[in-house]
Amino acid sequence: MSLTNASPADAAKSAKSASHLLATLPTSARNNALTAIHAALSQSKDEILAANAQDLALAGKAAENGELSLSIVSRLDLGKKGKWEDMLKGILDVRDLDDPVGKVTLRTRLDDGLDLERVSCPIGVLLIIFEARPEVIANIASLAIKSGNAAILKGGKESTESFIAISKVISAALESTEVPNNAIQLVTTRDVIPQLLDLDQYIDLVIPRGSNELVRYIKSSTKIPVLGHADGLCSIYLEHSVSQEVAVRVIVDSKTSYPAACNSVETLLVEEAALEKLLPPVAQALLENGVSLRCDASSKTALTAKLPAHSSAILQDAEATDFDTEHLSLVLAIKTVSSLTEAVSHINTHGSHHTDVILTSSAPLAEQFMSSVDSAGVFWNASTRMADGMRYGFGTEVGISTNKIHARGPVGLEGLMIYKYKVRGAGHITMEYGEGEGQKPFKHEKLAL
Template identity: 40%
Template sequence: MEKLLNDLKKSSKYLQKIGQKNRVNLILEISNQIKKNIKNIIEANLIDLQNAKSLSQAMQNRLKFDENTINLLCKSLEDIANLKEVIGVINDGWEAKSGIKIQKISIPIGNICAIYESRPNVTAEVAALCIKSANGCVLKGGKEARNTNSAIMQSINQAYETLNLPKSVLFLDIDRSEVEKLIKMDEYLDLIVPRGGENLVKFVSQNATVPVLKHDKGVCHIYVDKSADLSKAINICVNAKCSRPSACNAAETVLIHQSIVNEFLPLLKAGLDKFDVEIFGCQKVANILPCTLANEASWDREYLDFKLNLKIVENLEEAMEHINLHSSGHSEAIISEDYSSCEQFLSLVDSACVYANASTRFSDGGEFGFGAEVGISTNKLHARGPVGLKELTTYKYIIRGNGEIR
């Protein structure tokens, strides 16, 4: 493994030398090879799905990779290829009192390692983001997607061979003991992004010596304010829970202002019933409609399923207090027609993505115009929210002088 990582470190340097045009062509060729290989990729995915019958429905949904999903992936790769250059950008420049001229210029982070579960699209999207930003890329996918990832990697490798370029993407099919070694290889890796279940993120965060950018669980909230447009609120709540419940940006708790519950709750339940959503409610909710009584652990749970917490709150302040106590720092939303309430919520809720009158499901690199994301960071440093190209760069200072000494 060390030799592979050492070779990757050398070849990734070449990405900067070949320039933006060649990096763009490489990403487009990967998309082209995936399209050519679509039949083999689907067949490989069917094998993985057959082997995944014992996994949760959420994991199986994330694993599924059909023709439509592959076409969306290729569109995502093409979007990444066409994004503006982020390497060699002059972010700032000035002349110091000594006369030396200083520029702050963006550069790649180095070698980035993504460790992830299910979601075969991550294999190609992270590879493309790293190529575009001239970073080396190490991928460690989950065993449940082994066949699909292998088929995608065949397309990626074929793209490198077609363009006669040294490979800057390395896929590692290794076990947990080797992962523990991998995340301590500071000499070869500059950043690790764990993207998966809570146990995976915790394991990497607690054991890595390489810097970690956490894509943690998504315990996302929606607060329906007393001034909310109820029709708008129902559409947003149902979308945030039901459009893709296995996604980390799906809502897990809806908080409702006490003054609107009698009118709003029956309407919300009718919308959720269309998707057979199981409701976990506080005692006040349970007094109004049939549901499972929520316990303290319910408020911290990422269901990734057609399950939803409902809680009645006295006011905006109580809603924000609940969110800041139980949120994972991912995405939260307020539904309100009151400008002051919206601004207060946007300002004081401490999460990566905070919405007014829109679904939390927009927390996504593609929706943000990034093409895709390496992950959705719940860190505060160095990146937060959907991690796109810009967040895969750092900077250095270039100083030009004319014989100045100090």
Template identity: 45%
Template sequence: MDIKQVCVKAGEASIRMAELDGAAKNTALSAIADALLENKNKLVAANNEDMKRSREEKLAEPLLKRLKFDEKKIEDVVEGIRSLMSLEEPVGRTLLSTMLDDGLELYKVTCPIGVIGIIFESRPDALVQISTLCLKSGNSVLLKGGREARETNRALTEIIEGASIAAGLPEGWITLLESRDDVNEMLKMDEYIDLVIPRGSNEFVRYIMENSKIPVMGHADGICHVYVDKDADLTMAEKITVDSKTQYVAVCNATETLLVHEAVAGKFLPALKEEFDRRQVEIHGDEGTRKIIAVKAAHETDWSTEYLDYTISIKLVRDADEAIEHINTYGSGHTDSIVTSNKLTAVRFMNLVDSGNVFWNASTRFSDGFKYGFGAEVGISTSKLHARGPVGLDGLLSYKYMLIGNGHIVDDYANNRKSFKHLGLKKQIGDL
């Protein structure tokens, strides 16, 4: 594969993608949804081949769960596409309009980023979410999935590409990269690629940043926390904790560390342990925890470990401030939740925890683009620039300033023949 030619073609396609209207993009999305359902047997067969090979290669159980792409998963991604179609057209929205002077109007308008390279893990559903979000936002996309999902990703890309081009999209808007060499070559293409989004560990994201001049939107580890405060409803806290940990363990928004106020630990932990035992959750606890329930000893490394499995670490804290300090020290800036009936404590927690998603009395599993109503997501950004939290359509857009005048020149203002008024307008660029 000639990566430079792929990038050139993607760049050319991105210009045509940027001029597509909402109806054209929704037509393509509808065609993709229909094609996925029509080819579900082909997709399941390809996935079975990946699953068989990965089991033979002793792939870890959490990764096997991510890899599975059955009829239910196909129905889920199609539902996500239908949801995406219902969203407002994101490109060409006016974010700001100002009358600089009589007849001189400035508009800040959303536009696609251009060409995006996305490297993601062994989840075939991520390929569908990423590609359709890029389509809706008017971007070309280069995709590199995990080796484990090779056959499934090939089948998905073939179906998506075929259906979308038949519906009027330009050739080259979507390309599947398959080897590490392809990725390494892609990272050199800063002349052609506008953004790289790596989904993976901190080490992986750091490697991408250190080996490319292309801007990177990092999606690092999901070391998420639930903090059970002294003023928590303990029945609610148990329900939220169990859901946060076990509803689906192999995802980045599953809770990995539970922090419990020492004032309620004696009552809360025994009941929680019974519930975790029923679900075969292994608990690693600090010294205070082990005085209350019989569990394995937690070590320093546990506080910064993303288990992605039926394992959780538990630590007792003196107060909310200690919980906040622990999260900001060991967390990955992903998702953290407090369970409490005290509004002041909750607000302080949400203001001071330095994460992209902070919750009050809710499971960390809600941290998701589809659940937020974004249609889907390309990942959870733990960065603070450009996009943070679940990255949906807004995170795949940039903006440009459009200035409309009538023979205006700067010299008139420099020599005080005219002066700026800077008055806000209630106009959209589409009103012109």
């Protein structure tokens, strides 16, 4: 990894050249690089966290002045419980995955002596633009190197010290490996995002990691394909047959384990039949965990009748905008629905196609929900927070995609691969084949992989 203040065009050009070399390195060379990165970061924990503390101090002041959201400050904290350990574990998890490069996914005999193969290969050069989240550097570097892709990273100013500290460590580690330093670059020059987004001749894919404003800006400002999601408007449908224990566990975890995450639940859809029995204990548990509840009329009436007076007094009235808002905080909107059909309709209309959950004891209802909801992740009796590359066994992820093409959901190694077709012949030409006199048909014989 190199820290560069080169012009955007020069950085992209050198990344393109490095990608060609990286794509041809053997598995062992790419794995050795990840081992070196892991060891170097482990040894440099104190200095990296010290740099992160500088960023946090400045970000905290900016948040006090209203210049930065609290959700960004939360995402910035590399010392948050488990984040550093997860970052390091993700590097080794990626290293130990099967090599995604050069996998044959189709083999066909077109004719005697004429064979077709479809083989996985890297996309090329990735541009990752991100806010906060200093662990992104290690995640992206690991996935890019393992998948044979070069990467250009541009971080937000709120994480500058963290980015620089991590980048220096990774750069030094790569010096002892076969992976070229220019394969992973952190651009330090300010205000270069528009220029980078114009470089479609060198950059093959843009991956934004940040606010919906950032993602929307990038999608509207480049001809380069963009992989990502703007919002994490996740919903849970609470159906009356689920057990109270499951309902409380899943909903509390979905909202409180990391409220600033894109896979945190934002809307709770409650079946009318669940209002009196299930919603009150769920609401009580949420309130005890500091969650503000914004209720529609039916849910507020049910809770006011069942909760202690001091609890029901702090319930808030939901506004229409609450069901279209990614709060990224300890705020949950509650809406009453009559049926699964109404719940699905609400999710498909108001959700962001990220991750949505049904809580029920009915397998047929669960399967209907998961088939009907148009989201990258559809879960039955499991927390929305399970939507994560590491938890899926992908090692780590470059982000979560709500795209309808290529990769969808948590994007790991497989989502960073495309393919090429290889044909091996012996002087075969198209004029030999057809329906005319003297021509012959193709065999199209499927061969074992």
